[in-house]
Amino acid sequence: MPSVSKHTRIATAPDRFADRHIGPRASDVREMLALLELGSLDELVDRALPAAIRMSGDLELPPAKSEAEVLAELRRIAGKNRVARSLIGMGYSECVVPAAIQRGILESPGWYTAYTPYQAEISQGRLEALLNFQTVISDLTGLPVANASLLDEATAAAEAMTLCRRAVEPRDSATRFYVLEGCHPQTLAVLRTRARPLGIEVVAIPQGVDSVSDAFGLLVQYPTTDGRILDYAPLCRRAHDAGALVVVAADLLALTLLRPPSEFGADVVVGSSQRFGVPLGYGGPHAAFMATRDEFKRQIPGRVVGLSRDADGRPALRLALQTREQHIRRDKATSNICTAQVLLAVMASMYAVHHGPRGLRRIASSLQRSTAGLAAALRRLGCRVADGPWFDTLRVTPAARSQAQVVDAAAGSGINLRSYDNGDIGIALGEGVTLADLDGVCVAFGAPEGQFDLEALADEAAVELPAPHRREGDYLTHPVFHRYHSETELMRYMRRLASRDLSLDTAMIPLGSCTMKLNAAAEMLPISLPGFAAIHPFAPRDQTHGYEEILDGLGRSLAAITGLPGVSLMPNAGAQGEYSGLLAIRAFHASRGEERRTVCLIPQSAHGTNPASAVMAGMQVVAVKCDEVGNIDVADLSARADEHRDRLAALMVTYPSTHGVFEESIVEVIRIVHDRGGQVYLDGANMNALVGLCLPGRLGIDVCHLNLHKTFCIPHGGGGPGMGPICVASHLIPFLPSQEPDEEHTVGPVSAAPYGSPSILPIPYAYIAMMGSAGLRRASEVAILAANYVARRLQAHYPVLYRGKNGLVAHECILDARPFRETAGVDAQDIAKRLMDYGFHAPTMSWPVANTLMVEPTESESKHELDRFCDAMISIRAEIRQIEAGVADRENNPLKNAPHTALALASASWNHPYSRETAAFPARWLHDHKYWPPVARVDNAYGDRNLVCSCPPVEAYAGD
Numbered sequence: 001m002p003s004v005s006k007h008t009r010i011a012t013a014p015d016r017f018a019d020r021h022i023g024p025r026a027s028d029v030r031e032m033l034a035l036l037e038l039g040s041l042d043e044l045v046d047r048a049l050p051a052a053i054r055m056s057g058d059l060e061l062p063p064a065k066s067e068a069e070v071l072a073e074l075r076r077i078a079g080k081n082r083v084a085r086s087l088i089g090m091g092y093s094e095c096v097v098p099a100a101i102q103r104g105i106l107e108s109p110g111w112y113t114a115y116t117p118y119q120a121e122i123s124q125g126r127l128e129a130l131l132n133f134q135t136v137i138s139d140l141t142g143l144p145v146a147n148a149s150l151l152d153e154a155t156a157a158a159e160a161m162t163l164c165r166r167a168v169e170p171r172d173s174a175t176r177f178y179v180l181e182g183c184h185p186q187t188l189a190v191l192r193t194r195a196r197p198l199g200i201e202v203v204a205i206p207q208g209v210d211s212v213s214d215a216f217g218l219l220v221q222y223p224t225t226d227g228r229i230l231d232y233a234p235l236c237r238r239a240h241d242a243g244a245l246v247v248v249a250a251d252l253l254a255l256t257l258l259r260p261p262s263e264f265g266a267d268v269v270v271g272s273s274q275r276f277g278v279p280l281g282y283g284g285p286h287a288a289f290m291a292t293r294d295e296f297k298r299q300i301p302g303r304v305v306g307l308s309r310d311a312d313g314r315p316a317l318r319l320a321l322q323t324r325e326q327h328i329r330r331d332k333a334t335s336n337i338c339t340a341q342v343l344l345a346v347m348a349s350m351y352a353v354h355h356g357p358r359g360l361r362r363i364a365s366s367l368q369r370s371t372a373g374l375a376a377a378l379r380r381l382g383c384r385v386a387d388g389p390w391f392d393t394l395r396v397t398p399a400a401r402s403q404a405q406v407v408d409a410a411a412g413s414g415i416n417l418r419s420y421d422n423g424d425i426g427i428a429l430g431e432g433v434t435l436a437d438l439d440g441v442c443v444a445f446g447a448p449e450g451q452f453d454l455e456a457l458a459d460e461a462a463v464e465l466p467a468p469h470r471r472e473g474d475y476l477t478h479p480v481f482h483r484y485h486s487e488t489e490l491m492r493y494m495r496r497l498a499s500r501d502l503s504l505d506t507a508m509i510p511l512g513s514c515t516m517k518l519n520a521a522a523e524m525l526p527i528s529l530p531g532f533a534a535i536h537p538f539a540p541r542d543q544t545h546g547y548e549e550i551l552d553g554l555g556r557s558l559a560a561i562t563g564l565p566g567v568s569l570m571p572n573a574g575a576q577g578e579y580s581g582l583l584a585i586r587a588f589h590a591s592r593g594e595e596r597r598t599v600c601l602i603p604q605s606a607h608g609t610n611p612a613s614a615v616m617a618g619m620q621v622v623a624v625k626c627d628e629v630g631n632i633d634v635a636d637l638s639a640r641a642d643e644h645r646d647r648l649a650a651l652m653v654t655y656p657s658t659h660g661v662f663e664e665s666i667v668e669v670i671r672i673v674h675d676r677g678g679q680v681y682l683d684g685a686n687m688n689a690l691v692g693l694c695l696p697g698r699l700g701i702d703v704c705h706l707n708l709h710k711t712f713c714i715p716h717g718g719g720g721p722g723m724g725p726i727c728v729a730s731h732l733i734p735f736l737p738s739q740e741p742d743e744e745h746t747v748g749p750v751s752a753a754p755y756g757s758p759s760i761l762p763i764p765y766a767y768i769a770m771m772g773s774a775g776l777r778r779a780s781e782v783a784i785l786a787a788n789y790v791a792r793r794l795q796a797h798y799p800v801l802y803r804g805k806n807g808l809v810a811h812e813c814i815l816d817a818r819p820f821r822e823t824a825g826v827d828a829q830d831i832a833k834r835l836m837d838y839g840f841h842a843p844t845m846s847w848p849v850a851n852t853l854m855v856e857p858t859e860s861e862s863k864h865e866l867d868r869f870c871d872a873m874i875s876i877r878a879e880i881r882q883i884e885a886g887v888a889d890r891e892n893n894p895l896k897n898a899p900h901t902a903l904a905l906a907s908a909s910w911n912h913p914y915s916r917e918t919a920a921f922p923a924r925w926l927h928d929h930k931y932w933p934p935v936a937r938v939d940n941a942y943g944d945r946n947l948v949c950s951c952p953p954v955e956a957y958a959g960d
Contacts, residue, residue, distance in 0.1 A: 015066035018775030021518055021767075021860060022782050028863035029782070032789040036808075041781040045693060047806040048784055050664045053694045060560045064772025067522040073769070074762055078531025080546035085437050086280065086416045086536035089393050089428025090225060091153050091184045091752070093253075093275040094534075096431050100487050101277055101350045104494040105343070107528060112343055113504035113519055115511060115841065116303075116719035120318035120938045121310075121899050122836050122931075125497035126346060126718040127317035130305045132480055133273070133287070133349035135950040139475040140252060141269040142260030143291035145949055147302045148319075149273075149345035149720070150288040150337065151572050154190035154752035156270035157219060157249055159301045159335060160290060161191060163268060164217030164245040165200065166299055174216040174244075176201045180209070180235070182224030186752045187249060189739070191219070193748035197586065197618025209235075213242040222250045222261060226386060226426060227371075227393030229258065229469050236265025252276060252289070254391040256357070256364045259471050268292045275431065277351030278344050281527075282547055283537030283753020284572055285721035285760060287345035297321065297947065301335030303719070307952060308943025310936040311897075312904065318938045320947055336612035339573035339709065339724075343717030350494065353484050357476040367392040367429050368465075370438060373458025374427065377442050380452070389465055393428040395420070400446035410444035416539055417444070478951040500934040501718075502841050507931070508865045510790075512660065512812040512844040512854025513607070515688050515710035519763070522770065523713055526762040537753040550761050557768045558727055561776070562704060563697025566733035569725045570749065572756030577705025577724025578613035578652070578683065580737050580750045584703060584728060585650045585679045586617060587735040587746045597649040597677065601640055603632050605658040605848045610683060619649055630659030630802040632669055641676045648678040655696075656686045656810035658848045659802040660787070660856075670700040679703065679732075687711040688858070689784055689811035692777025696727075703728045712764035721757055723764075779859045783811040786857035786866060793870040797877040801852060812856035814849060815873075824883035825890045827851050831876055836899035838872040838923055839931045868925060875922055889913055894922070899933035 024032060029041065038044050045054075065073070086094055097106075105111050117123030117130075130148040137146035150156040161177050168174065177200055179188055188204060195202045203215075207230070212218055218239050223229045236246045247268045248261040253275050255261075261269045274286035292300055298321060306320030352360065371392050375385045382399035398406050403423045410417050415437060418426030427441060438454050464470060484490040502509075509516040526532060531546055541548075555567040571577040582600065589597040600619040602610050604626050611621045622640050625633040632653070641648055651673045656662045663669075670680050682696050682704035688711045690696070696704050708714045709722035716722075728736065741748040755761075771779065791800045791813040799816040803809055817828040828851045832842030844854040857866055879895060882888040892912055894900075900919040910916060921927060 015068065016064070017067055017520070017522070017770035018064065018772070018778060021520060021771065021775070022779055023860050023862035023865065024782060024786070029785065032785055032863060035792055036788055041778070041785065044785055044788070044808070045781055048788070048804060048808040048810065049662050049693060050666070052667050053662070053699055055693060055695045055698065059692055059773040059776065061557060061768065061773045064775055065769050067770060070766050070769045071522060071525065074526040074766060075529065077546040077549050078526065078529040080549065081531040081535050082543035083530050083534045084411070084414045084416045084539065084543060085433070086539060087427050087429060087433070087441070088416050088418045088536050088538050089426055090186065090418065090538060091272055092280055092283070092536055092538070093392070093428060094280065094430030094432045095275045095277055097277050097279055098351065098354050100490050101347055101354065102528065104491060105347050105350055107524070108498065109505040109519070110498040110501065110503050111346060112524070112715040112717045114501050114718040115509050115514065115516060115716050116342070117319060119832065119836070119842055120316065121833065121933045121935050122502040122841060124317055124934045125500035126342065127305050128497055129346040129349050130342065131307070131317060131949070131951060132353060133345045134305060135478060136349060136352045136476065137289045137291050138950040140255040140260065141250065141266070141291040142262030143266070143269055144294050145297040145300060145304070146289060146291040147300050148305050149340045149342060150290055150302050151341060151576065152284060152286060152288050152752040153184070153249060153270060153272040154187040156288040156290050157187050157247065158191055158194035160247040160268045160270050161195065161200065161217060161219070162198070163292070163296060163299050163301070164247065167245060167296055168216045168243060174214065175199060176203055176215040178212055178215045178218040179204050180218065180220045181206045182226065182228065183219060183221045183249065184225045186749065189749050190752060193583075193737070193750055194616070197583065197616070199618070210238070211242070212239045212244050215242070215244050217245045217247060219247045219249060222248050222258070223254055223391050223393065226395040227390045227428070228386065229389045229391060229465070231264070231468055233264040233468070240265060251391065253360065253364050255471070256360045256475070257368065257391065257465060257471055259469055264468075267296070273345065273348035276348035278347050279533035279759065280536050281533055281757070281759025282535040282544065283755060284757030285341050285344050287341035287348055302337045302340055304949050306943045307948040308939050310938050312936045314935065316935040316938045318940060318943055320943055320949065336575040336579060336609045336616055337573070338575045338609050339722035340720040342719035343721060346718065350490070352476065353481055353493070354490055356481045356485055357474070359485070363431055364391070367431070369458045369462040370429055370433060372461035372463070373454050374429070374438050374441065376457045376461040377447070377452040377454060378445060381442065381445050381447055383445060389469060393426065396425045396427060397423065398425060398445055406444050410441060411540065413440045413444065415440050415444065416536060417441070480951060502836070502931055507839050507841065508857070508861050508869055509841040510843045510855045510857055510869060511841070512814070512856040513658065513685050514716070514844065515707070515856060515858055516716065517688070517713065517858040518860035519713055519715035520767070523763045523766040524715070526766065527759055532759050532762060547758060550765055551755060551758065554761055554765045554768070558706060558725060561691055562706070562727040563695030564701065564704065564727035565730050566728040566736060567725060568736040569723070569758070569761065570737045570751050570754065570756050571705065571724040571726060572751045573720070573722045574685065574705060574707040574709070574724035575609040575613055576750055577726050578609055579616055580747070581681050581703040581705055581726045581728070582614055582617035582619060582650065583737070583747045583750070584726070584732050584735040585681065586619070588679065588732055589649055590746065591735070594677070596647050599644040599647045600649055601637065601651040601673070601678075603653065605630065606652060606654060607658060607683060607685060610652045614652065630657060630661060631663045632657070632665065634665050634668060634672070637669060638672050641672050641678065645676045648673070648676045650679045650681050652681045652683060654683040654685055656689050660809045660812040660814055660854065661802050661804045662810050664805055667699060674700060685710065686811065689780055691780050692773060693780050697729060703732055708764045713767040714760050714763045721760055723757055723760060782859035786859060786861060787811045787813050787855070790855055790857055790866060790870060794873055797874050801849060812854055815843070815853045815855060817853060818851045820880055821851065824880050826880055826883065826895050828853050830895040830898065833898040833937055834876050834879070834895045835872060836933045837894070837920060838875070839926060839929070840869060840872055872923060894919055899936065901934065901936055902932045904936065
């Protein structure tokens with residue numbers, strides 16, 4: 001008999017995480033199957049999925065573990081990372097995350113389970129937080145238009161580069177983009193990756209260059225990566241005289257002391273807001289930013305929050321200008337960005353609210369003062385310190401010791417320093433630095449412990465920044481940055497904003513293709529552990545063994561789940577994964593001497609990021625038709641593949657299809673492309689219907705990306721963070737993105753940090769470990785069951801547009817609202833707004849078919865919640881019938897006036913032919929709990945005509 005440890009848990013009551021992740025109970029599943037006239041989940045899957053794609057057996061994953069076991073494992077793994085004082089810099093700085101913000105934002109499901117604010121009326125809280133973020137960026141850069149965050153500083157710089165190219169067209173002859181010496185090296189590397197397929201030449205140039213006449217744009221770092229504060233005004237003038245635009249990559253905290261880039265000629269300013277209270281996290285996620293001049297507002301990528309007004313004339317926020325513009329412009333889109341870093345932008349904005357301008361200036365001044373004191377001490381040791389003025393970073397040539405000796409001595413004291421190739425050492429101070437840390441640096445350079453009175457040296461050396469570098473004038477003058485400095489007030493402000501949002505902790509968010517499933521507390525908890533949160537992305541490898549274990553373990557799991565052996569965890573968003581996968585395909589063809597293969601076939605139903613990503617990868621997009629039932633038109637695909645046989649690079653296909661169907665022809669589709677020499681790219685947006693049921697690699701898929709913020713439980717966070725790793729077949733492994741590409745490895749880095757946003761990878765790691773093979777398969781089965789249950793319950797009320805061969809859908813269904821426009825003057829938007837009165841977020845609206853609603857319930861929703869949603873939709877259909885019958889007015893009815901606010905109900909005047917109770921309490925359950933939309937229907941057109949994308953003066957609110 002085997003021995004049993006006394007610590008082994010008694011297994012009489014197994015702790016099955018899958019039973020809590022999956023909403024419907026066993027009895028619920030039986031009832032749902034009965035409605036579908038099916039006897040089991042196996043029968044459902046057999047009828048829904050083509051036999052040709054079904055996998056047999058289990059995924060090659062370890063057995064499922066309990067929550068307690070996985071949490072203990074992740075604490076152990078986090079403990080293998082060595083938390084040091086990282087003074088490496090390179091755009092990443094230690095900061096102090098205010099506990100109130102960590103607990104009230106990062107660890108609050110009201111914030112991290114929110115969806116992208118496409119339905120503005122129920123997103124006013126996060127929209128206000130993002131407007132605050134934009135105001136911080138606009139005020140500190142001095143430029144009037146800022147977006148609501150990008151992925152990281154390096155990719156933001158790449159977006160700025162392409163903005164410059166678009167803005168200076170038709171100067172087609174200008175294909176060069178200059179990068180001035182002093183830029184962060186990872187930014188230069190990402191720029192080169194992004195530039196190559198677009199035919200842009202990125203040229204690094206030294207300081208003091210005279211001519212930039214043959215370039216469309218120029219990037220400078222402010223301060224430089226080694227800490228210098230330079231006057232770029234003369235260079236900006238020369239660039240403008242030559243017709244080029246200037247991009248400034250700026251340190252946001254330094255801008256509280258430094259002259260705004262707008263004052264010396266910047267056209268675009270980018271950077272990272274990481275040091276505004278966001279953990280290092282081994283590189284991310286962090287919210288990058290971009291600000292620009294007003295004339296480029298329609299060129300700015302990503303999302304912009306704007307101020308508009310609602311139907312009652314009151315101020316209301318919404319996404320402005322180019323929201324979801326990929327779905328309209330597709331291959332003409334300005335960017336493929338879909339996921340941003342909203343949760344982190346919210347944290348950064350709250351950091352600014354928490355400290356206010358005086359607090360931010362105090363932090364920055366303290367860092368500058370400490371830097372000056374440290375420089376004085378090192379000079380007394382005989383070291384050569386690069387000339388100032390400095391902000392927080394020094395470049396030092398050691399005297400008594402070699403670079404290796406200094407770096408090793410510092411590491412032995414728990415301090416990481418930066419090493420330059422010429423033997424110099426970089427020291428970048430962060431918010432948490434102490435006098436003991438500064439003394440430790442001096443000791444590493446050879447000083448006896450306590451030799452210097454660093455406080456006194458700082459007092460002696462600290463001087464105000466000289467002109468022209470010194471910032472003049474006020475910033476962050478809006479009251480929001482002055483009112484909430486006590487924790488009580490800040491706590492209430494964050495709670496008030498959260499109450500204005502409808503998040504997953506309020507109700508089901510049935511968004512097709514976006515998979516708003518449970519983000520379990522046990523998955524989220526580990527990301528706050530110091531061993532994951534406090535690691536610099538360029539920390540020595542011997543300090544990151546825990547992260548190596550997470551990366552290796554998760555990579556093996558994703559390879560097992562997809563059947564594709566190669567994995568890159570670098571892409572830090574789904575669209576970045578698309579882009580990376582297509583770059584790998586291009587590099588593969590080029591390695592075989594087939595550089596001509598640049599045609600990418602994309603079905604007309606594809607997500608808008610697909611064609612945008614293909615264009616960014618330097619490919620020519622050729623659309624493939626869909627047939628009358630939404631499937632890929634195989635004849636048209638074959639014709640297009642034959643037409644471009646010699647130039648065919650790839651097909652991008654989503655499976656199950658964007659129409660929510662398991663297409664029977666998928667194996668034939670793959671064969672057609674392979675026979676013509678192309679590769680097949682699977683958009684993994686709908687992987688939630690495949691895990692444990694189908695191995696894409698065995699079907700012949702060559703590369704797929706996975707949205708870890710969908711299928712694998714990283715939360716949407718109001719529109720980001722996300723992760724989009726790619727899995728590839730063995731022949732594409734040599735072409736995965738690399739931080740150090742060589743001649744054979746032609747794909748460079750696609751994100752600033754080596755592993756994208758690794759601090760959120762413990763979430764999918766935990767999810768997979770707790771679910772195991774059987775749990776993951778059951779999640780897919782129940783996701784398919786839930787979608788078919790909703791479709792069956794609603795089919796008598798709304799036409800269900802697309803079904804598979806046996807009359808079943810995949811994990812989502814499309815409800816057709818088009819007939820109602822003729823019969824009742826009602827469209828999908830009216831239904832979406834009326835759902836808010838019932839306490840629900842709308843399904844995906846008008847995509848992939850205009851005037852439809854795409855519903856994805858997910859496996860996490862209980863049968864009770866599914867029934868509540870179906871009851872709401874059936875009730876709304878009854879309201880539409882009243883309009884059709886002439887009982888309700890065609891213009892003045894509950895749908896056209898939705899959503900109804902508490903203020904409207906409390907108003908003395910009520911100019912509607914229906915009752916207030918009908919308006920606000922159309923269902924019985926609302927008597928127990930009612931979510932009140934904070935604003936009436938938002939006027940988007942007014943906002944685009946009168947764009948305001950930073951906090952307006954108080955007088956503007958008072959006037960309204």
